[in-house]
Amino acid sequence: MLHADRIVLAERPKGQPTPAAFRLEEFELPEPAAGEVLVRTLYLSLDPYMRTRMNDAPSYAAPVALGEVMTGETVGVVERDRSGRFKPGDIVRCYSGWQSAFVAAAAQLSLVDQALGPVSTALGVLGMPGLTAYAALEAIAKPQAGETIVIGAAAGPVGALAGQLARLRGLHTVGIAGGADKCRYVTSELGFNVCLDRRQDDMASQLGEACPNGVDIYMELTGGQVLEAVLPLMNLHGRIPVIGIIAWYNASGRPEGADQLPDFMRQVLYKRLHVEGMIVSDLAELRPAFEREVSARLKAGEIVYKEDIVEGLANAPDAFIGLLEGRNFGKLLVKI
Amino acid sequence: MLHADRIVLAERPKGQPTPAAFRLEEFELPEPAAGEVLVRTLYLSLDPYMRTRMNDAPSYAAPVALGEVMTGETVGVVERDRSGRFKPGDIVRCYSGWQSAFVAAAAQLSLVDQALGPVSTALGVLGMPGLTAYAALEAIAKPQAGETIVIGAAAGPVGALAGQLARLRGLHTVGIAGGADKCRYVTSELGFNVCLDRRQDDMASQLGEACPNGVDIYMELTGGQVLEAVLPLMNLHGRIPVIGIIAWYNASGRPEGADQLPDFMRQVLYKRLHVEGMIVSDLAELRPAFEREVSARLKAGEIVYKEDIVEGLANAPDAFIGLLEGRNFGKLLVKI
Numbered sequence: 263m264l265h266a267d268r269i270v271l272a273e274r275p276k277g278q279p280t281p282a283a284f285r286l287e288e289f290e291l292p293e294p295a296a297g298e299v300l301v302r303t304l305y306l307s308l309d310p311y312m313r314t315r316m317n318d319a320p321s322y323a324a325p326v327a328l329g330e331v332m333t334g335e336t337v338g339v340v341e342r343d344r345s346g347r348f349k350p351g352d353i354v355r356c357y358s359g360w361q362s363a364f365v366a367a368a369a370q371l372s373l374v375d376q377a378l379g380p381v382s383t384a385l386g387v388l389g390m391p392g393l394t395a396y397a398a399l400e401a402i403a404k405p406q407a408g409e410t411i412v413i414g415a416a417a418g419p420v421g422a423l424a425g426q427l428a429r430l431r432g433l434h435t436v437g438i439a440g441g442a443d444k445c446r447y448v449t450s451e452l453g454f455n456v457c458l459d460r461r462q463d464d465m466a467s468q469l470g471e472a473c474p475n476g477v478d479i480y481m482e483l484t485g486g487q488v489l490e491a492v493l494p495l496m497n498l499h500g501r502i503p504v505i506g507i508i509a510w511y512n513a514s515g516r517p518e519g520a521d522q523l524p525d526f527m528r529q530v531l532y533k534r535l536h537v538e539g540m541i542v543s544d545l546a547e548l549r550p551a552f553e554r555e556v557s558a559r560l561k562a563g564e565i566v567y568k569e570d571i572v573e574g575l576a577n578a579p580d581a582f583i584g585l586l587e588g589r590n591f592g593k594l595l596v597k598i
Numbered sequence: 599m600l601h602a603d604r605i606v607l608a609e610r611p612k613g614q615p616t617p618a619a620f621r622l623e624e625f626e627l628p629e630p631a632a633g634e635v636l637v638r639t640l641y642l643s644l645d646p647y648m649r650t651r652m653n654d655a656p657s658y659a660a661p662v663a664l665g666e667v668m669t670g671e672t673v674g675v676v677e678r679d680r681s682g683r684f685k686p687g688d689i690v691r692c693y694s695g696w697q698s699a700f701v702a703a704a705a706q707l708s709l710v711d712q713a714l715g716p717v718s719t720a721l722g723v724l725g726m727p728g729l730t731a732y733a734a735l736e737a738i739a740k741p742q743a744g745e746t747i748v749i750g751a752a753a754g755p756v757g758a759l760a761g762q763l764a765r766l767r768g769l770h771t772v773g774i775a776g777g778a779d780k781c782r783y784v785t786s787e788l789g790f791n792v793c794l795d796r797r798q799d800d801m802a803s804q805l806g807e808a809c810p811n812g813v814d815i816y817m818e819l820t821g822g823q824v825l826e827a828v829l830p831l832m833n834l835h836g837r838i839p840v841i842g843i844i845a846w847y848n849a850s851g852r853p854e855g856a857d858q859l860p861d862f863m864r865q866v867l868y869k870r871l872h873v874e875g876m877i878v879s880d881l882a883e884l885r886p887a888f889e890r891e892v893s894a895r896l897k898a899g900e901i902v903y904k905e906d907i908v909e910g911l912a913n914a915p916d917a918f919i920g921l922l923e924g925r926n927f928g929k930l931l932v933k934i
Contacts, residue, residue, distance in 0.1 A: 314868075485863055499880075504867045510860040523858040524846040527821055531840045532650075534875040539866040544835075 264291040267575050268361035271326045284579035294344045294365045301338040302363045306596040307385035308582045310508045332360040337384050362598050378557040386593035387567035391419035396552040397545040398503035402538050403479040407432030412477050412492050414484035417444035419593035425454050426565045436472045440588040466491035485509040493529050504539040568592030600627040604697035607662045620915035630680045630701045637674040638699045642932040643721035644918045646844045667695040673720050698934050714893040722929035723903035727755035732888040733881040734839035738874050739815040743768030748813050750820035753780035755929035761790050762901045772808045776924040802827035821845040829865050840875040904928030
C-alpha cells in the first residue's frame with residue numbers, strides 16, 4: 263500500500279479564505295487497475311479560479327465538495343502504467359488536484375513534450391495560463407499593430423505572456439500590477455511600455471496619460487477598480503476578453519453603493535464594445551499553434567517568464583491565500 | 599423664399615423629457631446651391647436613441663446643440679434637384695431631423711426603392727430598425743435552429759422583426775412587452791411562442807418557465823429589469839447583442855443600490871457570454887441581403903409590421919415622450 267498526502271476542502275470560506283478552509287490528510291493510494299496510471303506529483307499549479315470552486319454556487323464547473331480534494335492542475339512523473347499508453351518516467355499533466363500522488367485513468371493524462379521547455383512551464387508559460395493569454399488574444403482580442411492594450415495583473419502568468427505577445431505584435435502595452443517591484447519587472451523584463459501600480463490613488467488618471475490614443479483591448483483579469491478605470495478610455499470597437507475577475511472572487515452577494523451596470527452597458531452600446539468570457543478548455547484547438555509560437559520565442563529569448571515556487575504540499579493553502587492577496591510574484595507553483 | 603417648420607432642442611432634459619425641451623420654429627429654407635437638393639419631408643421616424651443625443655455627454659455621436667434641429671431620419675420627396683442625381687418626385691431617405699422640408703447635399707440622401715414596400719417602411723421594417731434587427735441576428739447572435747431567443751421590447755419595430763426572423767430560422771421565441779394588448783399582438787400576429795408582460799411582478803419567474811432550455815440569445819433593447827431577469831437564464835456561449843438600453847436612457851449618474859456589475863461579469867466569465875454593442879451604421883454592408891430577405895418575406899406574408907402614425911410635426915414632442923414611456927404601439931412615425 264502506498265501512502266500519499268492530499269489537501270481537502272474543510273469548510274467553505276466566506277470572503278477571503280483562511281487556513282481553516284483546508285485540511286491536510288494522509289491517504290492510501292489504490293493499486294492502479296487496468297487502464298490506469300500511478301503518478302507522483304512534481305508540481306501543483308495554484309490559480310485564482312480555484313477560489314470560485316470553493317463556493318457552493320455554480321461557476322465554470324461544479325463546486326469542490328466538502329471533504330473532497332481541492333481541484334488543480336499538476337505535472338507529475340509516471341510511476342506505474344497499466345494502460346500501455348505511458349512508460350515510467352514520462353511527464354504527464356493532469357487535473358489531479360492538491361495531492362502528492364494519484365491514480366487516474368490514462369485518458370485523463372496528457373503527455374508533456376519536454377522538448378518545449380522545463381517541466382514546470384507546462385503549468386505556466388507553456389500551460390494553462392499561457393494558452394489562456396494566447397487564446398484571449400487570438401480568438402477574441404485580435405490585436406492589430408499600433409493598437410493599445412491594457413492588462414490588469416500584468417505581472418501574473420496570463421498577463422505577462424499576453425503583454426509580451428502583444429508587444430511582439432506591435433501594440434502599445436500598458437500593464438497594471440500591485441507594487442513598485444512588480445511594475446519594474448513588467449517594464450524592464452517583460453518590455454511593456456508602461457506599468458502602473460494599482461495601489462496608487464491616482465491610478466485612473468495615470469492610466470489616461472499612459473493611453474494617449476485610448477484603449478483598444480482590455481484584458482479583464484481583475485475586475486474591480488481596474489475595470490472601472492479603463493472603461494471610459496475604451497475606443498470604438500474595443501475588445502474585452504473576460505478571463506478572470508479576481509477582485510470579485512471573494513465577494514458574495516452584491517456590493518452596496520452605486521450600480522455600475524447601466525454605465526457599463528452604455529459604454530458597450532455607444533462604443534460597440536465586444537465583451538466575451540473565455541475559458542481555456544473551450545479553446546484547446548489552439549494549443550498546437552500556441553506551443554509552437556511560445557516555445558520558439560522562449561528559446562529565442564523574446565519571451566521570459568517568472569515562477570514563484572513554494573516547497574511542500576503543506577504550504578499550498580498559505581500560498582493560495584497569498585495569491586488572492588497578490589503576494590506571489592510570478593507563476594505560483596507548489597513543488598511536491 | 600420657402601417657409602418650413604422645424605423642432606429644435608430648447609433645453610436639455612433631466613430624466614424624462616417634458617414638452618419644454620422642444621421648440622417649434624418657422625424658418626426660411628435657403629435656395630438649393632449647385633449639388634444640393636430641396637426635399638419635402640413625408641415621414642419622420644421617432645426612435646429611442648434620440649434621447650441619448652439630448653444629453654450634453656458623448657453617446658454614439660455628438661449631442662444635439664441647444665437651438666439646433668432635433669436629429670432624426672426621414673423619408674421625403676424631392677422637390678428641386680441641383681445635383682443631377684435625383685428627379686422631382688423621387689423618394690429619398692436622409693438624417694435631416696425634425697423639419698418639414700430641408701436642403702441637403704445630394705450625398706446625404708439615399709434613393710428609396712419603392713418596389714420594396716410602402717414609403718413609410720423605409721423608416722421601419724425596411725429601414726433602420728429593420729436592419730438593426732437583421733444585423734443583430736446575422737452579425738452577432740448567429741442563431742441556430744432549436745435555440746431560444748429572448749427579446750425585450752418585442753412589440754417595437756426592432757424586436758418585432760428580430761422575433762419573426764428568429765421564428766423563421768427555427769428558434770423558440772420569447773418576447774417581453776408592456777401590457778396585455780402588446781403581448782397578444784406579439785404572440786397572435788408576430789407568431790412568438792410566448793410573450794410576457796414586463797409589468798407583472800413575477801415576470802422573472804415567468805421568464806424561467808417560458809425558457810425551459812435556458813436562453814441562447816438575448817436581444818438587449820431595454821436594460822433594467824429585463825436584463826436582470828434574463829442573465830441567470832443564459833446558457834453557455836450565449837450571445838447578447840446590445841442594441842438599446844431604453845430603461846436607462848433617461849437616467850443620469852449611477853443608481854444607488856446594489857452594484858450589479860460584479861454579478862454581470864461573473865455570468866459573462868462563467869458562461870463565456872458574448873456581449874457586443876452594435877449600431878446599424880457600422881453594418882451598412884448587410885443592407886442588400888437584408889432588403890432582399892425582408893422585402894420578399896413581407897410580400898409572402900411571412901412577416902408583418904405595425905406602424906403608429908402621428909399627424910403633424912407639432913405633435914412630434916408628445917409622441918417622442920410617449921415612446922420613452924412605451925405608449926406607442928408599432929413603429930412610431932410622424933406624418934408631416
